[in-house]
Amino acid sequence: EAQVTQNPRYLITVTGKKLTVTCSQNMNHEYMSWYRQDPGLGLRQIYYSMNVEVTDKGDVPEGYKVSRKEKRNFPLILESPSPNQTSLYFCASRSGERRNEQFFGPGTRLTVL
C-alpha cells in the first residue's frame, strides 16, 4: 500500500530534550516536506526536499533541522524543543511531476512542556 508513515504519532517531551520525528514514504517520491498545523494558522511549511541531499527552508524553519540521506526518509529534528513548537506535524511527499498531489502522513502530535 502506497503510504507516508510518521513516528511517533504522539509525543510529550520537555524543553531542551532533543527529539526526532521520522517520516518514510514507499512511493519513490522525489519531493518531501514537513508542515506544522496550529489553530487559526493552517498549515505552514517548515522544510522541504527536492531529492536526496537537497533540502531548503520553508516558511517557519527556525528551531528545526532536516536531513535527506535516503530518498524514502525525511526526518525532522528538534535539537532543543521549546513550548512554542507544540503542534501537529505532517510529513508529505510527491512525485516529480509538479501537478501531482501530495500524499500526507497521519500526523505527529507533539507537546513540549
Next chain:
Amino acid sequence: SQQGEEDPQALSIQEGENATMNCSYKTSINNLQWYRQNSGRGLVHLILIRSNEREKHSGRLRVTLDTSKKSSSLLITASRAADTASYFCATDGGSYIPTFGRGTSLIVHP
C-alpha cells in the same frame, strides 16, 4: 511566500444542501489543489485544477478557477454528514511544494 486564503473560515449546513467555499491567492500559479482533512488526521487530496482550466468535476465536487481574480471555489453538492471536515486550498506557483491556506471548517448536520 504565496498562500491561498479560504473563505468562509467556518460553514454549517444541513445534509442535502450544497456547500461552497472559496480560495483567494496572491500571485500567479501553475495549478491549484483542494484537500480535505478530517479532525486531527492527514490531508487527503480531492482535486487539482490547472491554471489553463476553468472548471473541473469529480463526483459531487465542482471546482472553478478564475485566474483573473486569483480565486477558486469548491462546491460540494448534496452534502452528507460524512463531508464534515476542514477543506484547504493549496497553490503551486514558483516553488515546487504547494503552500496552504488556513482552511474552511465545514459541518454538515444530519
